[in-house]
Amino acid sequence: QKEVExxxxxxxxxxxAIVSLNCTYSNSAFQYFMWYRQYSRKGPELLxxxxxxxxxxxxxxxxxxxxxxxxxxxxxxxxxxxxxxxxLCAMGVNNFNKFYFGSGTKLxxxx
Amino acid sequence: xAGITQAPTSQILAAGRRMTLRCTQDMRHNxxxxxxxxxxxxxxxxxxxxxxxxxxxGEVPDGYSVSRANTDDFPLTLASAVPSQxxxxxxxxxxxxxxxxxxxxFGPGTRLTVL
Numbered sequence: 001q002k003e004v005e006x007x008x009x010x011x012x013x014x015x016x017a018i019v020s021l022n023c024t025y026s027n028s029a030f031q032y033f034m035w036y037r038q039y040s041r042k043g044p045e046l047l048x049x050x051x052x053x054x055x056x057x058x059x060x061x062x063x064x065x066x067x068x069x070x071x072x073x074x075x076x077x078x079x080x081x082x083x084x085x086x087x088l089c090a091m092g093v094n095n096f097n098k099f100y101f102g103s104g105t106k107l108x109x110x111x
Numbered sequence: 112x113a114g115i116t117q118a119p120t121s122q123i124l125a126a127g128r129r130m131t132l133r134c135t136q137d138m139r140h141n142x143x144x145x146x147x148x149x150x151x152x153x154x155x156x157x158x159x160x161x162x163x164x165x166x167x168x169g170e171v172p173d174g175y176s177v178s179r180a181n182t183d184d185f186p187l188t189l190a191s192a193v194p195s196q197x198x199x200x201x202x203x204x205x206x207x208x209x210x211x212x213x214x215x216x217f218g219p220g221t222r223l224t225v226l
Contacts, residue, residue, distance in 0.1 A: 004153070041220070
C-alpha cells in the first residue's frame with residue numbers, strides 16, 4: 001500500500017467552479033500536510049501547508065486536514081484558467097527528509 | 112536571484128554510461144534533496160543532505176550517488192545508467208532549521224532518457 005493516495009484525474013471544471021482535491025494516507029504519524037502546484041514542464045511550488053489538523057485559508061485556497069479519517073483536501077474557490085495545473089499533496093512526520101508525495105491530480109479549468 | 116538551477120535541462124543517454132546531474136542554489140539553504148518524478152508514482156526522494164558534508168538515502172537510492180562538498184552544490188551521479196532511470200529529476204532545497212516546510216523550493220527539473 002502506498003503511503004499517500006491521490007486520484008490522478010484529470011479533473012475538468014468550468015471557470016468559476018469550486019474545485020475539491022483530495023488525498024488519503026495511511027501513516028497516522030504524519031504531522032505536516034502540504035499542497036504543491038506544478039505547471040507543465042516546471043518544478044512544483046508550495047501552495048499551502050498545515051501542521052496537524054484543522055483548516056487553513058489563503059485567498060481562494062483552503063486546505064483541510066482530517067487526521068481521524070487520514071484525509072486531506074484542497075478547495076479552490078472561483079477557479080480560474082490559470083489554476084490549470086497538476087496539484088500534488090505531500091506529507092511528513094517532522095523530518096523534512098521524509099516527505100511522501102501523492103501522484104498528483106491534473107486540473108483543467110475551462111474558460 | 113536564480114533560486115535553484117539544474118543542468119542539463121534534458122539529456123538522452125545510452126545505457127551503461129555515467130551521468131552527473133548538476134544542482135546549484137543561491138539561497139544558502141542548509142538542506143538539499145533529489146527527487147525523481149514518474150507518471151503515476153509522484154515524486155520520490157532519492158537522496159538528501161541536511162548540511163554540507165553530510166548525505167542520506169531516501170526512498171529510492173539504488174543506482175544513484177550524491178556529494179555535498181559545499182552549501183550551494185548537490186550533484187547527483189548515475190554511475191551506470193539503466194533504462195528504468197528514465198525520469199524527470201528535481202532538485203530542491205530548504206531552510207530546514209526554520210522548522211517550517213514553506214522554505215522548500217524546487218528547481219526546474221532535468222528530463223533524462225536512458226536508451
